[in-house]
Amino acid sequence: MQQAEDQHGVQADLVIVDQDQPRRRIYFLSGFDPRGASFYYRLFSEQVRQLKRRSGRRLQVGHRRGQQVDRLLSRWQVREHGALGLDFCFLHWDDIARAHWPKSPLVLLWDGIGIYAWYLLGGGYWKMRRWSQRVALCGLYPTLFVGMVAVVLTLGCALLAVVAAAWQLPALVLHGLQLALVVLGCWQAWRLAEALGVVWLFRSIRFTHRLGQARDGDLRGRVAELAERILSLEQQDPAAQVWLAGHSSGSFVMAMLAAELRRQGADQQLAGRLRLLSLGQNLANLAVHGKARGFHADLALLAQEPRLPWLDLTSRDDYLCFAAVDPYQSCGVPRPGAGAYPELRLIPLAQRQGLTSLGALLSHQFDLHFEYLRTAAPERSGGFDLIEELLLAP
Known part of the structure; x- marks a missing residue:
């Protein structure tokens, strides 16, 4: 042995x-x-x-x-x-x-643009929905999560602008606070997405999409x-x-x-x-x-x-x-x-x-x-x- x-x-x-x-x-x-x-x-x-x-x-x-x-x-x-x-x-x-498991959030976001252009504008969602409404909705889960994060960060930046105006903070300070909020918010969102399985799901969607485009050598x-x-x-x-x-x-x-x-x-x-x-x-x-x-x-x-x-x-x-x-x-x-x-x-x-x-x-x-x-x-x-x-x- x-x-x-x-x-x-x-x-x-x-x-x-x-x-x-x-x-x-x-x-x-x-x-x-x-x-x-x-x-x-x-x-x-x-x-x-x-x-x-x-x-x-x-x-x-x-x-x-x-x-x-x-x-x-x-x-x-x-x-x-x-x-x-x-x-x-x-x-x-x-x-x-x-080998098809990118770790960079930027790579996944960039690939997501093309994939969801096909899914939402190229008929992918309706093809999936014909056979399973639940699977079609699950396919939207990653993009809905990203959209929710974008809305929350936008509202947070707007709130900071209101507070800065009330306190008469310099524009440079406001922009610095907004940048810090976006960076911290994106980092926390990534951690949450991994914990909830959003990242895993999108990696799987990405791989299957690549196979569907005949990139399966x-x-x-x-x-x-x-x-x-x-x-x-x-x-x-x-x-x-x-x-x-x-x-x-x-x-x-x-x-x-x-x-x-x-x-x-x-x-x-x-x-x-x-x-x-x-x-x-x-x-x-x-x-x-x-x-x-x-x-x-x-x-x-x-x-x-x-x-x-x-x-x-x-x-x-x-x-x-x-x-x-x-x-x-x-x-x-x-x-x-x-x-x-x-x-x-x-x-x-x-x-x-x-x-x-x-x-x-x-x-x-x-x-x-x-x-x-x-x-x-x-x-x-x-x-x-x-x-x-x-x-x-x-």
Whole structure:
């Protein structure tokens, strides 16, 4: 056993994977999130411990193998009674998220001008609103926050001008006080925006907008590498069942990857074993862009027979997802054949956190968006529990 530090400085044990065949392997794609595998390993481990305490099952989460072993995926396992039940493979595109994660407020403000010109004047808002009024309003959240800050600072400067006139202060002093107010106000507004998730949300909007403008070369290259890595691993160490899952913005990366797997021969190699799962998806955020022709082609390929089983889980309590929205209808991609695809399923998320009022629901949106990845008691789960589903025998 070796010791190594991951990219966040967290020390982890590196273990060689046993050769017994896992009952199930999940390839997981996180949303637009720079925190990487260490965050999701801690989240997953805690959820397994909660399930273990609640059910009495003898579950054990193994150590995480980090990017020092494999730059494309991090990996950990869950055993029950010594048998390998689940092999969890976190697929890395978090480094691409970090590369598209500007820290400067000025860069974000400048980019926001062009993005919201398209959103408000170019029809973006109405395209989103057609499929989800809540998502469309969430898209306005960053610009509404900036507008509110501008109004408050303008009123503050006007109040200072009134006070300066009453006290007969020199113009130079007034301008100095106004400048200090603007600088201090902007700094505090930035801190508040980060605390409320406004900055995170706009970075995600910015990245998806860039993908929608066909500036997706780095992500496309990574998707091709991930497909090759998955097929190689499944050839060397095949699992009885294979899941490809994407959460939030990871849902459209999942769709890209599933299409690329078909192009590379997964229909033959993984026949009958591969299924798709999207959690809190926002596929329409990308699909509504007319220039996202590569993504439209991916969806069209996935709709061809034989179709991969695809379950799409969303919630009307989650304002950051397109709840029960058919991704094919949202972008006008034809779907040959009969029957709905993917299978759209709604689950109630608010009851899992005991949220009963609109105020509580609105103030917990970002945390609620991660509720798909957590376990819950059966009476509160809403009919689906990801951790339990993953740990069931195929």
